[in-house]
Structures are given as C-alpha cells and as structure tokens.
Amino acid sequence: MALLEAQDITKRFPGVVALGGASLRVEPGEVHALLGENGAGKSTLLKILSGAQGSDGGHLTFDAKPLRPDDTPSQRQKAGIVTIYQEFNLQPFLSVAENLYLGREPLRFGLIDHRQMRADARRILDDLGLSLDPDLEVSRLNVADQQMVEIARAMTLQAKLIIMDEPTAALSPREVDILHRIVGTLKARGIAVIYVTHRLKEVKAICDAYTVLRDGRFVASGQVSDVSIDDMVRLMIGRDVAFLKRPPRQVAPTPVLRIDGVSRRRGAHEARGTSLDNISFEVHAGEIVGLAGLVGAGRTDLARVLYGADRKDSGRIHLCGRALDIQSPAQALSAGIALVPEDRKQQGCFLDHSIRHNLSLSGLKSLSRPGGFVDEGAERRLVETFRQKLRIRMSSSEAAIGTLSGGNQQKVLLARCMALSPKVLIVDEPTRGIDVGAKADVHQVLFDMASEGMAVIVISSELPEVMAVSDRIIVFREGRITGTLEAADADEETLMALMATGSAPQAPNP
Amino acid sequence: QKSGSAAATDGIVVSFSDLSQPFFVAMRRDLEDEAQKLGVKVQVLDGQNNSSKQVSDLEAARVQGISAVIIAPTDSKALASATDALIDEKTVVVSVDRQIGGGKHPVPHFGANNVEGGRAMADWVVKTYPKGAKVVVITNDPGSTSSIERVKGVHEGLAAGGAAYQIVAEQTGNSKRDQALSVTQNVLTSMGGAHPDVILCLNDDMAMGALEAIRGAGFTTQQIAVLGFDAIPEALKRIRDGEMAASVEQNPGEQIRSALRAVVANLKDKTPIVSKSLTPVLITRDTLAQASRIGEVK
Amino acid sequence: MTATPAPAPDLSAPPAKAPFDTVAFLRTWGTTLFLLLLIIGFAAWNPRFLSLRNALNILTEVSIYGVIAVGMTFVILTAGVDLAVGSLLAFAAIAAAWVVQHMGGDLPQWLVALGVASAIGLAAGYAHGKTITWLKVPAFIVTLGGMTIWRGATLILNDGGPISGFDAGYRWWGTGAVLGVPVPVILFALVALAGHVTLRYTRFGRQVYAVGGNAEAARLAGINVKAILISVYVIVGFLAGLSGFLLSARLGSAEAVAGINYELRVIASVVIGGASLSGGAGNIRGTLIGALLIGVLSNGLVIMHVSSYFQQVVIGLIIVAAVAFDAYAKSHRGKV
Amino acid sequence: MTATPAPAPDLSAPPAKAPFDTVAFLRTWGTTLFLLLLIIGFAAWNPRFLSLRNALNILTEVSIYGVIAVGMTFVILTAGVDLAVGSLLAFAAIAAAWVVQHMGGDLPQWLVALGVASAIGLAAGYAHGKTITWLKVPAFIVTLGGMTIWRGATLILNDGGPISGFDAGYRWWGTGAVLGVPVPVILFALVALAGHVTLRYTRFGRQVYAVGGNAEAARLAGINVKAILISVYVIVGFLAGLSGFLLSARLGSAEAVAGINYELRVIASVVIGGASLSGGAGNIRGTLIGALLIGVLSNGLVIMHVSSYFQQVVIGLIIVAAVAFDAYAKSHRGKV
Ligand SMILES: Nc1ncnc2c1ncn2[C@@H]1O[C@H](COP(=O)(O)OP(=O)(O)OP(=O)(O)O)[C@@H](O)[C@H]1O
Ligand SMILES: Nc1ncnc2c1ncn2[C@@H]1O[C@H](COP(=O)(O)OP(=O)(O)OP(=O)(O)O)[C@@H](O)[C@H]1O
Ligand SMILES: [Mg+2]
Numbered sequence A: 001m002a003l004l005e006a007q008d009i010t011k012r013f014p015g016v017v018a019l020g021g022a023s024l025r026v027e028p029g030e031v032h033a034l035l036g037e038n039g040a041g042k043s044t045l046l047k048i049l050s051g052a053q054g055s056d057g058g059h060l061t062f063d064a065k066p067l068r069p070d071d072t073p074s075q076r077q078k079a080g081i082v083t084i085y086q087e088f089n090l091q092p093f094l095s096v097a098e099n100l101y102l103g104r105e106p107l108r109f110g111l112i113d114h115r116q117m118r119a120d121a122r123r124i125l126d127d128l129g130l131s132l133d134p135d136l137e138v139s140r141l142n143v144a145d146q147q148m149v150e151i152a153r154a155m156t157l158q159a160k161l162i163i164m165d166e167p168t169a170a171l172s173p174r175e176v177d178i179l180h181r182i183v184g185t186l187k188a189r190g191i192a193v194i195y196v197t198h199r200l201k202e203v204k205a206i207c208d209a210y211t212v213l214r215d216g217r218f219v220a221s222g223q224v225s226d227v228s229i230d231d232m233v234r235l236m237i238g239r240d241v242a243f244l245k246r247p248p249r250q251v252a253p254t255p256v257l258r259i260d261g262v263s264r265r266r267g268a269h270e271a272r273g274t275s276l277d278n279i280s281f282e283v284h285a286g287e288i289v290g291l292a293g294l295v296g297a298g299r300t301d302l303a304r305v306l307y308g309a310d311r312k313d314s315g316r317i318h319l320c321g322r323a324l325d326i327q328s329p330a331q332a333l334s335a336g337i338a339l340v341p342e343d344r345k346q347q348g349c350f351l352d353h354s355i356r357h358n359l360s361l362s363g364l365k366s367l368s369r370p371g372g373f374v375d376e377g378a379e380r381r382l383v384e385t386f387r388q389k390l391r392i393r394m395s396s397s398e399a400a401i402g403t404l405s406g407g408n409q410q411k412v413l414l415a416r417c418m419a420l421s422p423k424v425l426i427v428d429e430p431t432r433g434i435d436v437g438a439k440a441d442v443h444q445v446l447f448d449m450a451s452e453g454m455a456v457i458v459i460s461s462e463l464p465e466v467m468a469v470s471d472r473i474i475v476f477r478e479g480r481i482t483g484t485l486e487a488a489d490a491d492e493e494t495l496m497a498l499m500a501t502g503s504a505p506q507a508p509n510p
Numbered sequence B: 001q002k003s004g005s006a007a008a009t010d011g012i013v014v015s016f017s018d019l020s021q022p023f024f025v026a027m028r029r030d031l032e033d034e035a036q037k038l039g040v041k042v043q044v045l046d047g048q049n050n051s052s053k054q055v056s057d058l059e060a061a062r063v064q065g066i067s068a069v070i071i072a073p074t075d076s077k078a079l080a081s082a083t084d085a086l087i088d089e090k091t092v093v094v095s096v097d098r099q100i101g102g103g104k105h106p107v108p109h110f111g112a113n114n115v116e117g118g119r120a121m122a123d124w125v126v127k128t129y130p131k132g133a134k135v136v137v138i139t140n141d142p143g144s145t146s147s148i149e150r151v152k153g154v155h156e157g158l159a160a161g162g163a164a165y166q167i168v169a170e171q172t173g174n175s176k177r178d179q180a181l182s183v184t185q186n187v188l189t190s191m192g193g194a195h196p197d198v199i200l201c202l203n204d205d206m207a208m209g210a211l212e213a214i215r216g217a218g219f220t221t222q223q224i225a226v227l228g229f230d231a232i233p234e235a236l237k238r239i240r241d242g243e244m245a246a247s248v249e250q251n252p253g254e255q256i257r258s259a260l261r262a263v264v265a266n267l268k269d270k271t272p273i274v275s276k277s278l279t280p281v282l283i284t285r286d287t288l289a290q291a292s293r294i295g296e297v298k
Numbered sequence C, D: 001m002t003a004t005p006a007p008a009p010d011l012s013a014p015p016a017k018a019p020f021d022t023v024a025f026l027r028t029w030g031t032t033l034f035l036l037l038l039i040i041g042f043a044a045w046n047p048r049f050l051s052l053r054n055a056l057n058i059l060t061e062v063s064i065y066g067v068i069a070v071g072m073t074f075v076i077l078t079a080g081v082d083l084a085v086g087s088l089l090a091f092a093a094i095a096a097a098w099v100v101q102h103m104g105g106d107l108p109q110w111l112v113a114l115g116v117a118s119a120i121g122l123a124a125g126y127a128h129g130k131t132i133t134w135l136k137v138p139a140f141i142v143t144l145g146g147m148t149i150w151r152g153a154t155l156i157l158n159d160g161g162p163i164s165g166f167d168a169g170y171r172w173w174g175t176g177a178v179l180g181v182p183v184p185v186i187l188f189a190l191v192a193l194a195g196h197v198t199l200r201y202t203r204f205g206r207q208v209y210a211v212g213g214n215a216e217a218a219r220l221a222g223i224n225v226k227a228i229l230i231s232v233y234v235i236v237g238f239l240a241g242l243s244g245f246l247l248s249a250r251l252g253s254a255e256a257v258a259g260i261n262y263e264l265r266v267i268a269s270v271v272i273g274g275a276s277l278s279g280g281a282g283n284i285r286g287t288l289i290g291a292l293l294i295g296v297l298s299n300g301l302v303i304m305h306v307s308s309y310f311q312q313v314v315i316g317l318i319i320v321a322a323v324a325f326d327a328y329a330k331s332h333r334g335k336v
C-alpha cells in the first residue's frame, strides 16, 4: 500500500498548463526523488500535495485515505505532510526559535514559555549540528542558514511524509552532508521523503525511487538503482547533455581586476556576512576564477564589497589598472562590474513585475533613446535573445517573473547581468536551482563571455561546478584565502580540506 | 505696562475652540489688540475643534497657575467639569461666543446667540420675499455647534414665515470656500434651468464660494441673493458692491474685548463681572456702517 | 526502468495569444466599469447630471486634487506616502498670494504666484525626500510632521486669515477656459499625460516601479534608490504647489484652511485606482478613475439631494463597493 | 558524492556577548531616551511641568487615544491600518449615550453605555475585518469607508448634536480616581498590559507578528490568516468603542465631532514607537512611548506658552526629530 498516491493531477495558470496529468506514488519510508527540468511542474505538484495550492483535477490518497482537494496547509500538516518549500517561508522578524515553533509554542500557565522554547530550539539545532543562536532574527541569517532553519522546523513537526523542494540548492558540502544524514535518520524512522534536486549525484547517493515529470506530465518512475545519471538526464530533458569542461583559455597578460588587501570587519549587530581579512588576487581578461568555500566563508561578502553593495574597511581595488572607489552598485555598474546576487527572491527579483522589466532593468541606459524613453522594440529583442540562449521557459515576456519556476527566475537574473557585457561579471551561485540541461547552457554563456575578454568570478557551493567552469580556483575559509589552485590541479579532496581546515590534506606546507 | 497691576493680571488664558476658523481668528486679533491697550499679557490656546484637547489644554494651563480664563467652548456641555474645577480654585472664568452649560457654577457670558443669528437671516428672507422663496442652506462643518445652532435659527425663522418658504437644498460646505463653491454648483445644476431665490451660507467664506458658483453657472446675484454670517471685511466689501445681500454681524471683536475688559477689571479691583449679550444684527448695504470691521474694507 | 523518454518539446516557441479575454478585460477595467455604472445610475435619476456644464464642473473640481493624485501615484509606487500635500497646498497658495500682495513687482501676478507656489512645492518636497532618505525617518512620520509644520506655517504667515484680491490674469488660471474647456482641466490633463508617459515609457518610470517593488533588489540592480525617492517627493510637492495656485486662482482667495483632508482624498484616489500601498503596483489611468469616482460621487449625491449626513454613509459604502467589485473581477484570474 | 567532509569546524559560533552593549541599549531605548530628554527640557523651563497633577493630566489625556493605540498596534503589526477609529469612537459614544437617554432601564447608566459602546466597537471591527478578508478590499479603503460611514451614522443618530446629561456613576469612569490615579489611566494601564502580554506571551500574539511579517509564509505554516486579520480589527474596534465611552464620561457629553483626526494621532503613536507600517515589527512598549511623546509635547508646549500656530510647527519638527534620533541610534548597529 503506497503512502501517497497522486493520480492525474492537473493545474492551469493563465496562459500556462503547469500540470497536465502528473502522477506520483510514494511508498512508506522511501526517499523518492522527483525529477524534471525547470518548469516541469515539480514545485507545483508539491504545493498541491502540501495544500498550498489547489488543483484543477486529479486524485490524492494519503495513508489510505483520500485527501480533500481544498485542504489548507495546516490540515495537511496535521495529516502528516510537512513541506520545505523551494522559496523560503520564514518569518523575517521573528527569531530562529520562534520560527521553529510558530503556532506550537510551549506553554506554561497558558502563556508562552520563552525559556523552554529557546532550550528546545537549541537542542534541535544542536542535533542537526548547527550552532545557530536561537535568538537571532531570521532576516539576519544567510540563505544557507535560513534553509537549515526550514529543515529544522520540519524536523519538529510530526510527519509521515516530508517534502523537500531543492533543499540543497543553497547549501555548501558541509550542510549538504548534514542534510543527507538527516534524510537517513528520517528513513530509518520510517518517514518517507520526497526530494527534489537538480544535483543528480545526490539522487544516486540518497534516493531509493524516482519519478520524472516533463511539461507537467508523468514520464517515468522506477528504482534509482536501475538507472544511471545519464538515463535520468535523458528522461528529464529528452536528449543527452554534454557536460562542458572549460576549454583551454587565452588569458590576457594584464589583469582586469586587481584586489589588494581588502578587509572588512563585521559589525557587532550584523548577524550575516563574515569579516574579510586581507584578500588579494587578480582576475585577468578572459579568465574565469572560481571561489570555493563553505557557507559563511566570505565569498558573498567579497562579491558585495567589489560590487559596492557593502563598504570595505581597507584595501584597494583596481579595474584595468585604475584605482576604483566604489560606493554603490550603481557606480560599480557604470565602472563595468556586475553582480548576480545569490538570494534571488530578496535581492534579485521584482516578483510582481514582468519578465521583460526584470530582465532589462540594469541595462535600461543603453536601451533608452534621448529623453530617457525606453526603446521597447530593442528591449523585446533583448528578451528574445536570452530566452533562446538560456532556454527560459515562459508563457510571455509580459508575465510576472513570480509566475516562473525557480530555475527560470534565476535565468532571467543571469540574463540581466549578461546583457550588460560588463568588464567583470561576478555570479554568486549562478546555477542555484537550475536543471542540468540549462546548467550547461549557463556555463556555455559564461565561457562565451570569457572568451570575449570578460573577467568572470564564479561563486559556487557545488564543487563539481567550480571545477568544471574555472580556470583557477581560490578557496576561502573564514574570510581568508586558504589556497589557490589551477583547475588542472584541483580535486574534491584537496578543495574540501582547504575549505574546511585551511590546509591541503597531505599537509606539506604550501 | 503699568506697574503694580502686572502681577494681578498675570496668567490670563484665552482658549479658542478652533483658531483656523476666520471667525475666531478675527476674535483673536481683537483680543491681542485689546490686551495691548490694557497692558496685559494673555496666553492664547487653540482647541483645534476638539473638546478633549481644549479640556486638557486648560488643565495644562491650570498647572502653571493662572488667574483667569476666557473660553470659547467647542461644545457647551463638554467644558463644564473643567470650568467647575477652575472656579473651585478661585480662577475667574468667562465664556465668549457660546455659553457654557451644565456645570455647578454659572459662567458669565459675552456673546451673541447663534440661533438668533440664523433667525435674522430667515427674517430677512421672509421680509424680502413676501410671496415666498426657494432657499438653499449651505452649512458649516457637520456636527459643529455653530452649524447646529444657526441651522436651527434658520429653520425656525422660515417656518414662522409659512409654507411658502421652502428649503430646496441643505448641504454642507464644511465651512470652507472651495467646498461651498462646488456644493453650490451642484445644487444649481440639480435644479436645471430653475434657480433658488436665496442661498444662506452659515459663514462668509462659504458665501464667497457660493458667489463664485453663481457667477460660474451664469446667474446674477440679482436672481439669487447670497447671505453670509460673521461680517468679515471681504463680505462687507461684497455687500457694499451689491454682490452679496447681507451678512450676520455677531461682533466677535466686541465680545472678546468686553470679556477681556471685564476680566481685567475684576482681577484688578474685584469689579463683578456682568454677562453681556450682543444681539446679532444683519448687515445689509443700508446698515453697512454698523459693521464692526467696516474699517478694514479697502 | 519503465519508460522511454519522449522527444524534447520545443521550449522556445512563443505561445499563441488568445483572441479576446473577458477576464483580462475585467481585471484591467473593473473600476472603470463601476464608474460607468455609477454615471449611468446618476444620469437615470437626473438627466442634468450628464449635461456638459455638469461634466465640466466635476472635472474642474477633480482637477484640483487630481493634479496632486498624479504625483501621489509616484510616491505610492515607491511604497511611500505623503500626508503633507494638503498643508503644502495651503502654504504654497498663501505664500504665493502674500508675495503677490507684498512684493509684486512689474511681473504679471499669475507668473509671480505660479513661480512662488511651484518653488515652495519643489523645495518642501525636496526637504521631505531628503529627510526620508538621509535621516531614515519613515515617510509616514516625515510627511505627518510636514502636515502640521506647513499648516502651522500657513497660519503664521498671514496670521490665520485668507489673502484675496487677485487680478483677472491670475483668476484666469482657475476660472478661465480655452475652447470651452476650463483651464484647470487642461492643466490636469497635461499633468496626467506627462505622468502617464513618464511612468510608462521612461527609464525613470521603470525605476520608480522597481524601487517600490523591491528596494534592495533595485539598489543591487544599480538604481540610485535615494535619488528616485527624493524625486517622487519633489514631484508630488511641486504638484501640490501647482494645485495650491490653481485653487487660489479658482476661489480668488488663498485660505489658511485650504486643502484640509486632501491627503486622504488624494491617497484614496490612487488606491481606488488599484495601486498598492506596499508599492510597485499602480498607474496613472487607475488614479484618474479613482479621482473621478470620488468627484462623480460627491457631485451626483448632491444632485440627487441626498442629505449631507447620509452622503457620508453612501460615499463610504460606494467606495468600498467599487474596490470590492474590482477585487472580485481580479480574483477570477486564476479560474478561467 | 565523492568528497568526504572533514569534521565540521565550528563556523557559526554566535558572537560572544558583550557585558553591556550601548548600541543595543540605544537601539531599544532610543525614543524613550528622547522622551526623557524632552521631559527634562520642559521641566527645566517650568518645574510645574513635573508636578504630580500635571503628570496625571497628561496621562489622562493620553489614555483616551492610547487605549486605541494599543489596538492599532495589533492592526499595524499585521501590515494593516484602521482609519475608522476616530469615527467609530464617536459613533459608539453617541449610540451609547442615546441608548442611555432613550431606553435606559433599571441598569446603571455606565453599565448600559459601556455595554453598548463595546458591542458597537466589536461589531464594527468585525465588519471591517470581514470586508477586508472576504471581499479582499485593502484595509485602507475599508476603514476609510468606515471613517465616513460611522461619522455619517453619528451625525444622523442625533441630528448632528451632542448628547449630554450623564449621572455621576457614568462620569466617574472619565473623571473619578482610585487612590489618586484617574480611572481612564488605570484602564489604559490594564489595556496596555493585556496587549503586551497577548503579543508577547500568547500564541495568538506570535501569529499576529507572523501574519504581518510574511502572510504567505504564515498561511503555509498553518496559521488561519483570515481569522487573525479579523481578530485584530475586532480588537481595535472594541478599544475604539471603549475609548468613546471614556471620552464621553470625561467630557460629560457625547459629541458628533468627537475623535476627528484621532486616526492620525493613534497611528503616529504606533509608528513613533518603532512599528513598521509594512507589518511584523513593533510592540506595545513602543506604542506607549509614542503616545506619551505626543501627549507630553502638546502639554509641554502649552505650559511653555508657545503660541498656538507655532505649536504645530514645533510638534511636527519634534516628532520627526524623535524618530530621526531613534533611526540614528539604530543605524549604528553595524558600526560599533
Ligand atoms: N503562480 C503561477 N502563475 C502562473 N504560472 C505559474 C505559477 N506557478 C507556476 N507557474 C508555471 O507552472 C510551471 C511549472 O512551474 P514549477 O514551479 O512547478 O516548476 P519546477 O518544476 O518546480 O521548476 P524548477 O526546477 O525551476 O523549480 C512553470 O511553467 C511556471 O511558469
Ligand atoms: N551587508 C549584507 N546585507 C545583506 N546580506 C548580506 C550582507 N553581507 C552578507 N550578506 C549575506 O550573508 C551571507 C553570508 O555571506 P558570506 O560572505 O559570509 O558567506 P559565503 O562565503 O558567501 O557563503 P555562502 O555563499 O556559501 O553562503 C550571504 O548569504 C550574503 O547574502
Ligand atoms: Mg521548483
């Protein structure tokens, strides 16, 4: 008897059929991978399971009982379906502990027992190997920690089935490992998990069964042990994807970007962000530099400093030989430095605005006629170019970006910066949530831009990606550079060791 | 300043109900003028048309030790307990414009009766249009005491004239010129080709707006007579020029001046304070000379 | 392994467009439809409601606050609010009248007044914007402060009294007409058009939407958020000044009590027009409809001889109904 | 997965806490400090400002709108707003007075009035909340509608006039005292305490924060968002009714014009107290400070003999300064 049975689920949005007959069958205690390319309908199906959205048709059975189509999220939660959504759903102004126990706070004499709640939260967090302060306001956590809070919250609920929609997209190897251990524990307790990820290696590592969706339809399902990663890719995308490796580079002799002793102290009340300590390196024209590090290593902070989003305390930045004093992102952009931020919902998207407006925003100056009038024809052509280049899946460029699937939103943001043709392009977790096929497209675009002479900095927590795209890899740990490796010399062990302990494994001093 | 008397006349507080209203603004100017003549200092408070504020302002003033209070109350009943407390402490209290009622102690009053003012307007209508008239009334801020009392006078006066005097529309202009303009405009539109004989505006500012509306609608002030209230200089000028028919004079200047004189005399020499009631008079072109502010008309 | 992959769908084909979409129509035109129904209702009651003269009356009346509502649309798009507009209108008007009376040189009165009122509006708007961005005080507080400060300044300037006595050239701006169309209406149309074009077709307009949609993302997209914020308060300040000039030209008098409660009427116009107070959504067309709805209502109810106390009840009910109607039309978007 | 992670180092150890943290102190107590400075300033000018009697005066005056401000805190925490409180206060007061006068049975006047005023407040609040959640009309519009509807109803009920003539038992609620403390002050303290405990120590309170912080997340976390929204409008409605009862007891008269502009004063109290109009942030302590600041200002300026027009200017400036001071204190969080 299956724990969950979803049959022929359909869901339409204006102009889009998100699900046109999706089915999913999850057995008790199994870890079930739900696969599909961006926009295939995974998140939509999961939201229908969790009660966040209603469906237009189909049948749901859970635990041998049919589920009513108009259940609220809390009713589904009570039934035992707990969900970790792709886009975070935390309370920004409440503390970690309050988020963990929202609506289920421990009471004493009818009133909330804050002390007890804090202690409980601390225990849960410790269990998960997180040493987060339960009193911190969630708005001040970084993306990875927010993800971990979501996971911890799910742990505190009584669940028979936990749905995880791309839980590892924002995580670095250390947290991924924690999560995998958690999934193992859940499975041992007989709790089933639906697991969505675009990192197919994870599927091989922790999942038992899989289901593939394409265009909102059921395509295939089976046991993970029966298929290879290439098989899964073919099922998802319908073609083979060539995994690109950075072609031999032609690095110009002069550095485009020179970073010289950049330091930044973290304010006492700044929960997010790391201190940067004397960071120096160069990026050459045509070169792709990858920054590796664990969550909180300071890569995002460095990117923000380079981009003028945060102030530095000391150090100098030179662009094409000229010293820069950048105070704001606007100045960075006009100097030729662009950044794709890592937190797309908070820092990138204007969710209610159209895809076209989102995509063109930073480059409006070059799309404007005299008098500041936007040349909408040129703008539409730009959108069309990137729609094809990055295979952005959208019903119309006038649709709100918030109606796109997560991966497609990410592509729009990448396009926004790529369209600027900057001298230095910094991408922070560029393929967060992007499917394998599109990932190859993104990489290809990065290669093309580098070969046109752009200097590219790629920050990624996915080691295989860093290794695939970079010419050179710089490893960060706690705000310092702990090593620089040529791509040819890099392997995962060395990188992990540099990231986690600060020295290479065999320990001959570098 | 006269020596010696200064101490006795220290701490005179005057609390107005709403100092953004032209009526009270004019009153305040006369007050300041009279105070200078008498050589006394007064502290002016603005109740901002809010009884609660007026009460607590008075209490705040009381804390600093005051000798006399002149009050133009927002609402005659709401101030009673505050004035009772002041009188209990031997503070001299008088009212202007509107009588304070419902307290333990009687409060001497210097003012004109709004109801009678309204009636004076109606009487003019009855006298000028013996065969009856169609009347439009444009009222002050809804709920304000001046509006309620003046409307009452108008209604009583017209009713006394008989059924021929018909109020065809009664709308509020919120005491403001622009709103009176548009509301008058709309009333005229609603009547189509016909027009009312008289528009009674319960303050002069609104009468100015009504005049604009009449002109804009293509009528003459011969066809529609406009009456105002308060006899402000601008209105007096219009009356002189024949545009406005009349305005009710309540002589705010005289009210406040005599109140202040009485208070000062009482503080200095314990002269008992005697209430003074001013009869509202209707200022027309013929009686312009009786208007207290005729001197301000350019 | 159970299934074989199907051939890849063509992801890049742009989708076909539907011929006519009732829902999309209602979503966009809900409030407009409601306004039309209202007009038909009033006209059925009293055909004079539809006379040209009455239409122009309504439009003139709407122009005065409509001009400000255009500026307020910009402010609300950035998730801000300006409570000071009514007081600023009064201050600009009385200061302009004061200058005309006390220092009028050889220049035409209207030119001096227009100059002074605009300059005051611009300067006050700049002060508001600067305080909001630089001292980081919420717009609500800054402009609430501005509301009492400018009202106080108005009362101080002429000791609480009105200033009147303008020449015909001045009055023309409020009472004149060109080809039968009242001057304030023409100005309002120009302001609205300029506002519409700016928001819809310029880079600045896009940036205004972006700042309101997500200020942090806007900053990271390279927009000078502070500059945009300051600009919108300058725009609304300028328009409040202009409106003060128009109102005093219309009344022939600059009054200390002018513009009281305008802020609510103006904000209501914008919000009835579909703008969100949390920013990023709204447009000038909606604001026009909102402003007209308010104007039509207060005109129509007087023409229907509804007693003034009842008018308040009816206006409140109809405004809520209008927005509910619109919300109902919009809520159907997910259910075609 | 090929790499085996090394034992995780303690990367995310929370920063050690300093023994006394000036910045944290200022962040929390900025406005309070400003209020204290203001009080010291007034007291230095005129020592009578600090007399017990004056303090009680201020508190009594603050109580009337402070009671509503406690409720408004709930509303603003959910990112809502209630513009109807002033009108609702008037309507509840006049309806209560009307019932006492026309239908008063054997029950004590105050009991009847309190019952009627509360019942009206609750019912109106429920109507607002229901319209907001069910018809999906923004709170701004619903309560703006409510503002004119209830004011109109107030005027209709007694044809615009006030109702007075209450017995001593009724008046006691506005003018009496227990152990020297005025009754309204005691009630205000109780309401504030209840509000504080509710927000801080009950599940309902946490849910109010959650709805305002991120409504969608709250829904997904299983919170009945609509029920929470309705409750906050019911709470503020009830408190507006209570405040109407207190005000009419204090004045001995229920006036049709009572409570005009209260909505702004009440919202200002909450926002000065640090709440964000976009929801999720704020607390009762802040609201108390905000309400007191306004009360102290208007009292102190009278005592300082500031002329009434200037008072408006000064009040505006000081309120902006208070919030700027607080913002400045808070902005230093990154710079210790
Ligand atoms: N609220 C919405 N309004 C309109 N269209 C929507 C909405 N939500 C999802 N869609 C559309 O439904 C389709 C499926 O989206 P969904 O988010 O389920 O994809 P996904 O498989 O989760 O993709 P990803 O891997 O990128 O997260 C997409 O085409 C998306 O644009
Ligand atoms: N001033 C800031 N304002 C907002 N967010 C910030 C700021 N500084 C840093 N962050 C956020 O803090 C988080 C941690 O950044 P940090 O540089 O410490 O880690 P990192 O090396 O980028 O780690 P990872 O990218 O793996 O999360 C990031 O999510 C970043 O978005
Ligand atoms: Mg998804």
Ligand SMILES: [Mg+2]
Binding pocket: A299, A300, A301, A342, A428
């Ligand atoms: Mg990062």
